[in-house]
Amino acid sequence: MLVIGLIPEQNIFKQLERYEPLARYVAGKTGTKIELKLLPRYGNIIDNFQSSGLDGAFFGSFTYSLAHAKLGVEVLARPMSLDNTSTYHGLIFVRKDSGIRNARGMKGKRFAFVDKATTAGYLLPLGYFHDNGIPDYKTYLKETYFAGTHEDVVYDVLNRKADVGAAKNTVYQRLAKADPRIPGELVVLTRSPDVPENGLAFRKDIDPSLRSRVRDALLSMDRDPDGKKVLEQFGAKRFIETTNADYAVVLKYVEDLHLNLANYDYKND
């Protein structure tokens, strides 16, 4: 049996519902039972990988970089979205009527991050403050908190629970399609470089044949009618092979921020 962890990219229950058909499909193709394990926080995946007996997980780009550095996990595939992109980037956004247009305007405001272990939800604003000469955002801002999911950050800013938010563009755009208030009332101030979409990585000592079967099942889904249906439900065009090289951009980003992955404290304050 394979235990696969899921990070809270969106409402955790919807996240679980989104991944369940995919898990059933891969289980059917590989002949291996798959159990999905939901994690309340991005960073938990690092803590819980071994204690929860996880064999693999769908990691965010920064989480994978952390996990690869700390646990040695190896990525094998990631989804390509319906618009043929397999990357995402982070956004910093505010309400249009907030009057905030730059870092200076954020002084004394409330900032909603996603998690310390996210590229879009933490590294981007960290870099943004760094680039704007704000060494300690905690004193610069009135309040900061970690909403836990990208979705919650978007809605917190929209619903005035926070003044500024940072989240990944894929979630932002998906929500914007369903809720016209988002494009109507929010405005994006800046974005991060593109980083790889959440990919599946296995622990380094996983059975190579099992790893190979899972990879084959994922990569050939778009050529299988049943797989196509699952992909459609999942919201992806196909799965593409992914290697550590794809995460070079993340590592560069981390380097620019002078962060050390080996001793990075990913726990939310």
Add this chain to the structure above:
Amino acid sequence: MKRKIILGLALYSVVFTLAGFYVIHTIRTATADLDRLITLHQVEILREHYLLQIKKVQSDLTLMETPHSREFDTVVKNVMNMGRIIDTCFDCHHTPRGMERLNNLKAQTGRYQDALSRVLTIRANARRFAAEEDAAFRTGEELITQVRDMIAITTSRLGESTQKAMDEIERTKYILFGLVMLGPLVSAALGLLFITGLTRPLKVLLESTRKLKNGDLDHRVPELRDEFGEVGASFNEMSISLKEQMRKMHRAEQMAVVGQLAAGLAHEVKNPMAGIKVAVSVLAGEEYIAAEDKGVLQKVIGEVTRLEGLMKDFLNFARPQKSRFEPVNLNHVLNTTLTFYLKAHSIGGKNETTRIERDFQEIPQIMADTSQLQQVFLNLFLNAVEAMPQGGTLAVHTRLEEGSDRVRIEVSDTGKGIREGLLGKVFEPFFTTKAKGTGLGLAISRQLIEQHGGTIGVESRAGEGTRFTIRLPVTGKEEAPA
């Protein structure tokens, strides 16, 4: 009766088939009611289960961040179960109003899940966390209220539906009991009706048979229905025929006795009469007998001759001659006989008041004894002429009867006719209305016609005339003479 039995059986089958269908329909309806009831109770259980699950999640929420908080996985499982239960509700059929309520419930569940997800994932200061936790809790409470309201409404409806279904089942039970009790009664009543319908006419027929056996030939079967009516009619025809045969046998026996007596008497009288006739003839030839006495003797001789003829008739009647059948042209025989008779009796001359009418149509030859037929026709002509002492019309007609193999001969006169009361006796032997008749002419005629397989009948009206009708088969004798 056969038609009635078939109709009865068909009716019986239809009634029982309909009853069977009704029973099946009733059982199906009752089963469907029970199914519906079970489903409603299952739905009720589902709602209770749903409420329980929400309460469990609320409890998880309340215990969060306390020493008694449940594992994250357990909380997730409880929340997911809550979502699955509400999804199950959509598997059933609902009214638009019910579907609207269900959609509201699902939307509220979604909001609750969003709030829970938020509480489970957020890391913020205590005030913000408490606010999120409180929001989730209030959403959960609203959901509980909504579900409770729904349960209250549906419980009331469930009670009504249960009562209605139970009433329906109770009614079905009574109907089934009624049918189970009524079925045998209807069968018995129908059976009794059929048996009575069969046995009653049979009983009547049996009673009639017994009466016939006891010699009551005048008994007639009363009117019966259907095939029994036909049997009754045949029975009555048989009685009539039997009575006729009995009458004929009786007459034949009478005639045999009379014939034997007459033959014996004729034989005994014949020789003395011959002796008397010869003796008187001799005496009348004697010269010493005065002329006026000779006239008396001649009258005696004439009367003796008449008596001899009478004796001959007796013998003929008692011991009829056998018929010698040969092809006969009936029109020719009639014509010859009539001509001979008319000449012999000097009838039909210019000064005669008796008119002769011949109407011989084309008829085929028949098988008959010519001399016997001549005897019959002569007798009829004689009777006709004697019935018209003041003159009249003697008509003789022949024709082939349509649709049968018989020829018909009619001999009619316009004489005084026969009184109605006597008409039935004219063919009886020794019955006569003439002063000097023997009463054997028509009896012998009928005997001869019947020997030919034919019939002879008479119609008459007093003062208007008489008509004798003879019917003879073309192919010869059809039946034995009576």
